[in-house]
Amino acid sequence: MERVSFIKNSLAALGVAFVAPLANACKKDSNDTGSSSGGEVTNPGTGSTDCVVAPTETEGPFPTKSPSSYVRSDITDGRTGYKMTATITIGKVSNGCAALANAIVDIWHCDKEGNYSEYGGTGMQSTNYTGVHFLRGRQTTDSNGQVKFTSIFPGWYQGRATHIHVHVYDASGNSLKVTQIAFPEGTGSAVAVVNGYSKGLSGYTYNKNDNVFSDDTAGTEIATVTGNTTDGFTLAIKLNVP
Amino acid sequence: MTASTTITLSYRKIIDAQSDKPWEKMVFEDSFTEFRMQAQSFDPLKQHRTFAELVQQVHGAAALHFLVSASVTGYLRQLGGRVPDVTDNLGKLFLRFENFRFEIIQSDRATIQQHRVAINFYSRPLYWLDTIHDYLLLSDPESAPTGDDSVPAILYRLSPFVSIHAIKKVLHEK
Numbered sequence: 501m502e503r504v505s506f507i508k509n510s511l512a513a514l515g516v517a518f519v520a521p522l523a524n525a526c527k528k529d530s531n532d533t534g535s536s537s538g539g540e541v542t543n544p545g546t547g548s549t550d551c552v553v554a555p556t557e558t559e560g561p562f563p564t565k566s567p568s569s570y571v572r573s574d575i576t577d578g579r580t581g582y583k584m585t586a587t588i589t590i591g592k593v594s595n596g597c598a599a600l601a602n603a604i605v606d607i608w609h610c611d612k613e614g615n616y617s618e619y620g621g622t623g624m625q626s627t628n629y630t631g632v633h634f635l636r637g638r639q640t641t642d643s644n645g646q647v648k649f650t651s652i653f654p655g656w657y658q659g660r661a662t663h664i665h666v667h668v669y670d671a672s673g674n675s676l677k678v679t680q681i682a683f684p685e686g687t688g689s690a691v692a693v694v695n696g697y698s699k700g701l702s703g704y705t706y707n708k709n710d711n712v713f714s715d716d717t718a719g720t721e722i723a724t725v726t727g728n729t730t731d732g733f734t735l736a737i738k739l740n741v742p
Numbered sequence: 743m744t745a746s747t748t749i750t751l752s753y754r755k756i757i758d759a760q761s762d763k764p765w766e767k768m769v770f771e772d773s774f775t776e777f778r779m780q781a782q783s784f785d786p787l788k789q790h791r792t793f794a795e796l797v798q799q800v801h802g803a804a805a806l807h808f809l810v811s812a813s814v815t816g817y818l819r820q821l822g823g824r825v826p827d828v829t830d831n832l833g834k835l836f837l838r839f840e841n842f843r844f845e846i847i848q849s850d851r852a853t854i855q856q857h858r859v860a861i862n863f864y865s866r867p868l869y870w871l872d873t874i875h876d877y878l879l880l881s882d883p884e885s886a887p888t889g890d891d892s893v894p895a896i897l898y899r900l901s902p903f904v905s906i907h908a909i910k911k912v913l914h915e916k
Binding site: 562567618627667669673674675678 | 768778779786811813815819842843
């Protein structure tokens with residue numbers, strides 16, 4: 501009750517103080533439709549046409565073209581885990597699988613707990629703009645068709661084997677291939693050595709039961725992964741696009 | 743005990759084909775390019791032209807708000823933590839931000855003219871000390887007191903697309 505009456509009183513006070521001076525102050529605007537609008541916004545653009553003091557600061561610093569924040573080779577953004585260096589080579593099937601230069605390669609994967617970077621919750625929850633796109637990156641292939649990323653060894657989540665998402669585009673941003681990289685499994689494999697970080701591998705989905713990788717009987721989606729938990733892991737794979 | 747009130751202001755900056763400042767144009771063009779790229783993950787056969795159709799027809803396509811936001815964070819960094827456009831009664835920018843939310847209002851991969859996005863800036867908390875006519879009397883909790891122990895004040899009138907996003911009562915030991 502107290503709060504409502506406070507707001508009501510404030511608004512009433514505002515109304516009186518508001519309409520009278522504005523009606524005169526805004527009259528010289530040629531597109532002013534009269535004082536009856538009482539300072540109502542008639543042009544709701546983001547450039548303010550409201551009756552406020554104009555900016556009195558010099559503009560600047562002058563903006564410069566900035567690439568998407570995906571464009572970096574180290575995509576860790578402070579996420580902890582075993583270091584992983586990934587080298588992905590893109591080949592072109594229609595050119596005898598020769599290296600494809602100037603292709604744009606996006607990768608993304610989950611952190612050691614199995615979470616992706618994304619907006620949390622629903623609605624208008626705000627996010628700090630630094631580090632919000634963790635474990636997502638973009639590189640352009642060199643003359644050998646290669647891109648390199650530094651990241652962490654991915655964790656896993658219910659229903660999926662360990663994987664990295666890849667989207668390959670041509671230089672103009674047209675999609676050439678959306679695919680995923682699978683990891684070798686079994687005794688001595690990186691998946692076994694990392695052992696799901698603190699989660700273990702109880703309930704883990706192996707490649708043969710994974711709804712994405714189970715049809716890959718030839719293993720063309722499985723990367724070569726070497727290394728150890730002290731020095732980190734090295735992943736390499738060649739992906740051919742149409 | 744005494745109580746004071748802090749508020750967080752939000753400013754929803756809309757950017758579309760009519761935006762004409764260099765920063766806005768870069769955000770407009772780069773977010774459109776990123777939208778066209780990212781939309782292909784959800785619609786490889788290019789069956790849906792518009793953002794609205796994608797969100798309605800393809801499960802998970804609402805993630806495009808987040809995925810496309812990476813195209814603007816470099817521009818946010820260039821603002822140096824200052825919310826653009828919103829000025830106090832002296833005409834000075836006064837809001838500081840670290841938090842944002844990017845949204846795609848509408849888009850059509852076939853034509854950039856239909857592309858429309860918004861960046862929501864969320865200010866750091868400010869003390870709301872009083873309301874004088876239609877002005878809010880504010881002060882920044884982080885601004886240093888002046889020599890005589892007084893606190894620098896800010897006089898601000900709510901402008902279009904600015905709202906009070908959150909409000910908090912803070913109790914102080916006397």
